[in-house]
Amino acid sequence: MSKLFDQMRLDRLLANMGYGSRRDIQQWVKARAIVLDGAALSDADQRIAITPDLSARLTILGHPLDPPPGMILMLHKPVGVTCSHKEAGPLVYDLLPPRWRARKPAISTVGRLDKETSGLLLLTDDGTVLHRLISPRGNTSKRYVATLARPLRGNEAAVFASGTLMLESEDKPLLPANLEVMGPTEARLTLTEGRYHQVRRMFAAVGNHVAALRRDRIADLDLPPDLGAGTYRLVTSEEMRRLGL
Numbered sequence: 001m002s003k004l005f006d007q008m009r010l011d012r013l014l015a016n017m018g019y020g021s022r023r024d025i026q027q028w029v030k031a032r033a034i035v036l037d038g039a040a041l042s043d044a045d046q047r048i049a050i051t052p053d054l055s056a057r058l059t060i061l062g063h064p065l066d067p068p069p070g071m072i073l074m075l076h077k078p079v080g081v082t083c084s085h086k087e088a089g090p091l092v093y094d095l096l097p098p099r100w101r102a103r104k105p106a107i108s109t110v111g112r113l114d115k116e117t118s119g120l121l122l123l124t125d126d127g128t129v130l131h132r133l134i135s136p137r138g139n140t141s142k143r144y145v146a147t148l149a150r151p152l153r154g155n156e157a158a159v160f161a162s163g164t165l166m167l168e169s170e171d172k173p174l175l176p177a178n179l180e181v182m183g184p185t186e187a188r189l190t191l192t193e194g195r196y197h198q199v200r201r202m203f204a205a206v207g208n209h210v211a212a213l214r215r216d217r218i219a220d221l222d223l224p225p226d227l228g229a230g231t232y233r234l235v236t237s238e239e240m241r242r243l244g245l
Helices: 010-016 022-030 098-102 127-134 156-161 198-205 237-242
Strands: 007-009 034-036 047-049 058-060 072-077 117-124 142-148 178-183 186-191 210-218 232-234
Touching: 007 010, 010 022, 010 047, 022 034, 117 127, 117 142, 142 198, 156 178, 186 198, 198 210
Parallel strands: 117 210
Antiparallel strands: 007 047, 034 058, 072 117, 072 232, 142 186, 142 210, 178 186
16 A cells, blocks of 8 residues: 655645745746646646655756655754754754745754754754654653863762762752763763753763763764764654664
């Protein structure tokens, strides 16, 4: 049995993807500027199946369609940009094509990295995927590489794994976390929680300070070495499997 896909009117689909108003779409249809499977579309009301390969099959003004709804992106977040729609200063959304800022539903980050943290960041317009990856019930692991201001004392791994560490101003201990020592002032820390500035506060609780922080893994998905800071791409079906999707 063939898989069923959601369908949407062409003008609504493209308007929701930020291409312009429905009137704009109707004008492009009249100009025979929207082509599906090699044939110019003649009706802006035509219902289009939103398939994973739609970007390869539909062109607008000679250009391939942007990723259709339901996309998941991986982005290498650089230091100095913020995971927000509203805050002042450079935003992660500024790294995406301007048209994508107008998409409905909006593209959102899957969790956040603070302004001074770099590394693997996922973004999606799929609310179900977003909820699944950030829900505490999902126990999605995240791994961070921390460069520390002072040498490790040697007991940090046991403290972090104990499940008894309390952060300042909180009344609930942290879940156990796994620390891998990589050098005197460098370590990898794997968490299944996402409390505010958690990694930085954990090291502060054991008398150290995080000088630099990078996230290099979410679940079983690693930050690709060829994905440069500030760049992004779509997550592949194999990578979705590694995320448990």
